[in-house]
Amino acid sequence: DKADRALRVVYRVAGRGTEELASLGTGKELQIAGPLGNGFPHKEKRAFLIGGGIGIPPMLQLAKELDCEKQIILGYRDDALFLKEDFKRLGQIYVATEDGSCGTEGNVLDAIRENGLTADIIYACGPTPMLRAIKQYAADKDMECWLSLEEKMACGIGACLACVCKSREKDAHTNVNNKRICKEGPVFRAEEVEL
Ligand code: FES
Numbered sequence: 001d002k003a004d005r006a007l008r009v010v011y012r013v014a015g016r017g018t019e020e021l022a023s024l025g026t027g028k029e030l031q032i033a034g035p036l037g038n039g040f041p042h043k044e045k046r047a048f049l050i051g052g053g054i055g056i057p058p059m060l061q062l063a064k065e066l067d068c069e070k071q072i073i074l075g076y077r078d079d080a081l082f083l084k085e086d087f088k089r090l091g092q093i094y095v096a097t098e099d100g101s102c103g104t105e106g107n108v109l110d111a112i113r114e115n116g117l118t119a120d121i122i123y124a125c126g127p128t129p130m131l132r133a134i135k136q137y138a139a140d141k142d143m144e145c146w147l148s149l150e151e152k153m154a155c156g157i158g159a160c161l162a163c164v165c166k167s168r169e170k171d172a173h174t175n176v177n178n179k180r181i182c183k184e185g186p187v188f189r190a191e192e193v194e195l
Pocket of ligand 1: 152
């Protein structure tokens, strides 16, 4: 929130680092480096915003920033539909749940198909199997597609190469088919990366 100079961090406790974060009390001061890396491009095209699991939070900020017709497709495990209410009024929302407890039973692509949705561009963030399927879907439909990848990151500034993914082109920095998710990403054109 630029006006309020506020930053909201949404995370799942998954290990020691996030456990430590979760244990911090209100008013505790933290030092952070950022923002790091790139972000989604902003295009005025009819868009799918697709978030799966912990890939949902980045879609919220993007939905606020994009000035276009938006269809927001959110994939959850079950009916714990975190952040769903925050997406209200930002676009048309469709939900898929793995256990079928809410919306379409299945994944985000099942929700797109079940609702007969169409768009001209895809922005997506979520687990790799989901991104791989979306990349294939976009290729089949000849759609522009942008994916935000995730990897464990040590330095966050492009120095340690802990976060590389496979890329189609050779990277100028390392001269191998790698891209650093923290530095060249986390957002890539779907065709740029191998998933
Ligand atoms: Fe070190 Fe990306 S986290 S290069």
